[in-house]
Amino acid sequence: MAVKKRGLGKGLSALISEEPIGDVLISQESEDYRESIENIDIKLIIPNKEQPRKEFDKDALEELSQSIKTHGIIQPIVVRKADDKYEIIAGERRWRASKKAGLEDIPCIIKDIDTEMSTKLALIENIQRENLNPIEEALAYRKLMEDYKLTQEEVAKVVGKSRSYIANTIRLLNLDQKLINYISEGKLTSGHGKALLSIKDKKEQIKAAENIINNNLNVRETESIAKKTNIKPLKKEILSNKDAYIIDLEESLMRALGTKVNLIPGAKKGKIEIEYYGDEDLERIIETLVN
Known part of the structure; x- marks a missing residue:
């Protein structure tokens, strides 16, 4: 295998956070972490089975392949040694496009890391590149939380999103x-x-x-x-026990708030019950009431 080396500087420091989050990431800034690039036989490279991206757009892949034919690989992919092969940590799309372009070898950064760290970096790299569909993204966030015992706040810090964005994305899986x-x-x-x-x-x-x-x-x-x-119609037995004016008020509130509302009148005081369906729905109702 022909090998060509050149200095790369900070390696993955531009790819992932330099701050340790729940024992997930380690700073890349130290001098002893500098990497080199090697051209590796493309047949020796295998995809990461934990890659969160499941769909690769054929047209975009063809476009990238044509660009690689013209300009070559501008950014090396990141791999780790796996027996007699090299498993991709970051850059599967570039690898696929390079195969399509007919390249025999491809520039790689070889990382000496275990399977667990490889999976973490693969997940984080793909999320940060924003090339996942919403469901792939939600599954990647959930995997980070479940496999590595991270909270939503920790995942948010790792990928540079808000906690509410992480929570609402994961909720799509419901x-x-x-x-x-x-x-x-x-x-x-x-x-x-x-x-x-x-x-x-x-x-x-x-x-x-x-x-x-x-x-x-x-x-x-x-x-x-x-x-x-x-907004479900109220049961007949409930309607029969309520004043027509109260029923009219309830229906007006339901239309305004977009959810079920129950007015419970009393001699000196009454209650208004407003139903909501999850945190996001509650925020929506509060915003409607405040505004």
């Missing part, structure tokens, strides 16, 4: 599997998915999702559908 597939396929956006989360009945979720796809509805229109779906 949707019906059919909707998860729709988001993965690009038929629905993450915004559609988050709006549909407020519909607890999975059959109603699917019905609403298909309506959105068939009629090309936007997120605002999806939110409106979700509100109407969640």
Whole structure:
């Protein structure tokens, strides 16, 4: 195997955080961490089985392949030794495009790390490059939390996102599997998915999702559908015990807040019960009331 070496400086310091988070990452700044680049036979390189990215856009891959044919590999991929092969830590898309371009070898940074750290870096690198679909991203966040015992705040710090962004992205995995597939396929956006989360009945979720796809509805229109779906007609026995004025007030509040509202009048004081469906729905209702 022909090997050509050249200095690289900080290695992965530009790729991942330089701050230790829950024993996940180590600073790359020290002089003894400097790396070199080696040209490795492309046939000896294998993908990382823990790679969070499951779909590679064929047109984008072809475009990258043509660019590599013209300009070569501008940024080396990162690998680790795995028996007699080299497993990819970061850069599977470049590796695939290089194979497509007919390259015999590819510039690589070889990292001396174990399988666990390799998986962490592969997850973080892919998330930070923002080339995952929303479901792949949610699965990657959940894997970081479950496999490495990280909190949402720790994951947020590692990938440079807010805690609420991490939480809301992971919540997409609570949707019906059919909707998860729709988001993965690009038929629905993450915004559609988050709006549909407020519909607890999975059959109603699917019905609403298909309506959105068939009629090309936007997120605002999806939110409106979700509100109407969640407002159930009051039972007849309850209606019969309530004053018509109270019922009218309840219906007005339901329309305004997009959720079920129950007014409980009393001789000297009464109650207003407002239902919400998760933290995001609560934030939406509070914002409506405040504004």
